[in-house]
Amino acid sequence: MKIDDIVSKNFSNIFEPKLLQEICKYGILKNAESRKTILEIRREIQFIPFIVAGIAKVKRRDGTGNGIFLHYLIENQTSAISVTYAQEHKKSEIRIKTEGNVTYIAVPVKVVNSWFSKYESWRNYYFKLNQKQTSILIEKINDIAFNNLEYRLLKYLEETSIVKNDNVIYRKHFDIARDLKVSREAVSRILKKMEKEEVLTLGRNKIILN
CATH class of the missing domain: 2.60.120.10 (Jelly Rolls)
Incomplete structure (x- = not known):
């Protein structure tokens, strides 16, 4: 075009x-x-x-x-x-x-x-x-300033999902940590917690919002 x-x-x-x-x-x-x-x-x-x-x-x-x-x-x-x-x-x-x-x-x-x-x-x-x-x-x-990392992480994932119009987010924990300026370990820990709460499902280099 x-x-x-x-x-x-x-x-x-x-x-x-x-x-x-x-x-x-x-x-x-x-x-x-x-x-x-x-x-x-x-x-x-x-x-x-x-x-x-x-x-x-x-x-x-x-x-x-x-x-x-x-x-x-x-x-x-x-x-x-x-x-x-x-x-x-x-x-x-x-x-x-x-x-x-x-x-x-x-x-x-x-x-x-x-x-x-x-x-x-x-x-x-x-x-x-x-x-x-x-x-x-x-x-x-x-x-x-006012919200904890879990709130920020979920908001980040939801925003990415909306923009891409896809509930599957292909992103490494390291890249998410860099975007949020926190440690990879903290991101991985919270993502595992969210998975246990059935908020999302973790895959290899991808996150599926339930």
């Missing part, structure tokens, strides 16, 4: 015609395999990725192997955080990595920044997306 058809299919009910034309003119359609980094920390942001198929994961990392999962990006979304960094000419402080195969449109930062003064539909889209993603981040902070 050509970029014109994809843009029309995904964004015609969101953006005005002239903005759609700019996305087609300046955007580059890209395909990324699973676990491919689209945007890296401490790098200049050259383009803004708009997801048109698949799921990407947004993480905050400190550059020494430590990080925490923030939220997912799904079809017709981009990262409001990356747009904000680009507006302020700052390097990225997040990593965007694919979950499975992902198709996205990469639009140069200079072009995206110009949309704020030209298109009301873009401003509305950005502010709504920013509000939604900010709310998710505030909720994450509340969970870390």
